[in-house]
Amino acid sequence: MSSVLIxxxxxGIGKATAIELAHRGHRVIATARRPETLAGLPVHQRLRLDVTDQDSVDQALRAAGRVDVLxxxxxxxxxxxxxSVPLAEVERLYQLNTIGALRVTQGMLPGMRERGSGRLVFVSSIQGRLVLPIIGPYGASKWALExxxxxxxxxTGHFGVKVSIVQPGAVATDGAEQAGAFFAQDDPYAPLLRQLGALRGEVITAEEVAAVVADTIERPDPPLRVPAGAAAERALRARKEAPEDEPFLPAGIDW
Structure with missing residues (x-):
């Protein structure tokens, strides 16, 4: 079994993945900015790790020891x-979703490269391959991540490191509810915000995404991109089949 740092x-997906991997017998190192929020998880270690803070990342990786899978x-x-999105919010998303992911990866890679093995699994989104209105900053950060x-x-493939990108569609977590919203009174873009619900379509659970992540880790030769769920597969197929010479507007938006 592998040593996996999450x-x-x-x-959400991170918690569900920790539980799934622990149940499968992996040595799981669960991390979060506030380690007290990890209480009760059936994992080997619970560590503080803020992906936007280099010192925090360095300390967590030292405490974790050998890690086979990130x-x-x-x-x-x-x-x-x-x-009108505040640029500070765009910068915050890039620091967390994109640069933060690279920061932790940079800390992991020397050991993986020297051992000649390792797995990097990035939880992205279908929005890493297509865009949705009103969620553009998030999509841009995921395109950059991919x-x-x-x-x-x-x-890193030459050094035995395997990379996979898991791409869920709509997931039943509280992420959307916790998202900041920035709209003026009588905002001309408000009709698009009201239509976002129509784009969610088939919603899958965090546990279903976690199973896809775990299956990807356990595959001997995982693919680079792994859609999570039938709805994600359909959305990504539609994007791939759509003309590239015009914007791709997902079904369900009347604009």
């Missing part, structure tokens, strides 16, 4: 039109 394990899951989202992950697959 970022953002206090709730599940890079920590992330956040926001609701706002690009015309670019980093695919580059890592090329650069």
């Amino acid at each position: 970022t953002g394990a206090s709730r 599940v890079s899951n920590a992330g956040a989202t926001v609701r706002a039109p690009l015309e 670019a980093l992950a695919e580059t890592l697959a090329i650069e």
Whole structure:
């Protein structure tokens, strides 16, 4: 069984993944910015790790010891039109969703490279391959994450490191409810916000995504991109089949 470190394990997909992997017999190191939120998880270690803080990352990786698999899951989202989204919010998402993932990866890779083995699993989204209105900053951070992950697959495959990107669609977690929303009174983009619910379609559970993550870790030769659930597969197929010379507007938006 593998030693697996999970970022953002206090709730949602990260928490479900920690439980799933522990039940499968893996040595799980659950991490979060506030380690007290990890209480009760059936894991080997519970550590403080803030992906936006280099000292925090360094301390956590020293405490974790050897790690065979990184599940890079920590992330956040926001609701706002690009015309008026506070740029500080965009920077915050990139620091957490993109740069934070790379920061932890950089701490892991030397050991993996020297051992000639390792797994990097990035929890992305279908929005790493397509865009949804009003969630543009989140999508942009996930597109950037997928670019980093695919580059890592090329650069590190020679050293025995395998990279996978798990791409859920709509997931039944509290992430959307916790997202900040930035709209003016009588905002001209408000009709798009009201239509976001129609885009969610088939919603899967965090436990279903966790099973996909665990299955990916346990596959001898995992693919680079792994859609999580039938709805994600359909959405990504539709994006792939759509013309590239015009914006792709998902079904369910009347604009």
